Amino acid sequence: MKNKTSPKKRSRRLFFSLILGIFLGLLILIPALFLLWERTYQNRAYPGVKIAKFDFGGKTKEEIESFWERQSLPFEKIKITFVFEDKVATLSGSQLRLGYDVKLSTIQAISFGRSGNLLSDLYQKWQALRFGVGFSPVLKFDDQVLDEFLANLSQEIDIPAQDALFNFSAGRVTAFRLSFPGRALNKDEAKKLFNHYLLLAIEKGELDLFITLPVYEVLPKVTTEGANNLGIKELIGRGSSNFVGSIQNRIHNISLAAKTLNGLLVTPNEEFSFNNALGDVSAKTGYKPAYVIKERRTVLDDGGGVCQVSTTLFRAALNAGLPIIERRAHAYRVGYYEQGLPGVGFDATVYPPSPDLKFKNDTGSHILIQSFVDYQGSSLTFELYGTSDSRKVEIGKPVVKNQVPPPPDLYIDDPTMPKGEVKQIDWSAWGADVTLTRNVTRNGETLTSEVYNSHYQPWQAVFLRGTRE
DSSP, rough: OOOOOOOOHHHHHHHHHHHHHHHHHHHHHHHHHHHHHHTTTTBBBBEEEEEEEEEETOBBHHHHHHHHHHHEEEEEEEEEEEEEETTEEEEEHHHHHHHHHHHHHHHHHHHTOOSSSSSHHHHHHHHHHTOEEEEEOOEEEOOEEEEEEEHHHHHHHHOBBBOOEEEEEETTEEEEEEOOEEEOOOOOHHHHEEEEEEEEHHHHOSSSEEEOOOOHHHHHHHHOHEEEEEESOEEEEEEEETTTOOOOHHHHHHHHHHHTTTEEEEEETTTEEEEHHHHHSSSSTOOOOEEEEEEEEEEEEETTTHHHHHHHHHHEEEEOOOOOOEEOOOOOOGGGSSSSSSOOTOOOOOTOOOOOEEOOOOEEEEEEEEEETTTTTTEEEEEEEEEEOOOOEEOOOOEEEEEOOOOEEEEEEEEEEEEEEEEEEEOOOOOOEEEEEEEEEEEEEEEEEEEEEEEEEOOOOOEEEEEEE
16 A cells, blocks of 8 residues: 655655755855855955045055055145244155055055954955945155254254353352253154144145244253352343454453453442452563553553453443442543444543542342453453342433544654654544433332543644654
């Protein structure tokens, strides 16, 4: 008797056969599709892979590189200007070799989904297909070029801090220097600013970029206040004069007298005397013959030129607002003291024991006298250091009156000189009365209001005329 399969069982067998067939078909189809997918995107970026706003799905390595090379071309025209005070320096994108990192962008796009981990790669590809995946382009430039550029800038900008120097010996300051803060370019911060503003400029499509360089203050290790307790911490007055055309002996005497006064301290409430401070002026103390005004004549005498020193110190004390106790003008106007500013009426003659130049230290702190002789520029400068009490000095313009022309030239026969030879021994000068005013105030209050009167005699030019046969 034959077994008959019921329709129900046949249907069930047919269903399972169909399912099995579909399953076996999928086992064959899926790998085939996967292989076809991989072959299609071999050496290409997978779909959904983006860099910035650009989709690189299906693009080859060469296509991606070519794209980013084109995107980098405008960067060659970028101009970066670095500014600090009056210093301006520029760099171009071309010099920096500025552009996108083509290789990095290409590697990012091509290597996505190709880590070698099957499950991870499948997940990344699925993420890219469904949501997309994005990378940011990376800018690059020649870091060494920027470093060298900033290093060169720092050589122009950097100023080392100056430590104070104050050596005191035997009642004299033998070495003095004020402390000053320095400055330095912060190169690391400059590079950060460069990166920050470069990205902003690129986002806005700008080709000109301006960067204010970050410069910080460098403090001295030894401040002026820390170097001494005498209150000598700042410049309170300066005076200068010119000695162009002076003979060598006169320059020697100027230098010697200035050196003698350099480093002297004037104590609080002390009345400074130029003659006392300078001491003996003669050949014994190293002075040489040079022209001086003596007995109504310009003659050679030891120490000629010392009056240039007293005149210059007078100007420093005048500008410092110190009380002038004693000062006398020269007998006649001397050209040395009217070269440049301040002009006529700013001279002070000395001849021990009198006349003298005297001023008082009423600042409440010590005053240090410093002198400087500039041989190349033929100038003498005095600087007074101490503590400023906020006094202000106003010096009026000299008022010149009663000008008198010089007498006619005088020729004196000299039998010691060959006939026909002429030698000038005195020089002509106009006579005049000069008035100079000075007002010294502090916080709006008048400390002193002074008038300096100078009477200059008309002076005759004198020539020696040889008569010897």
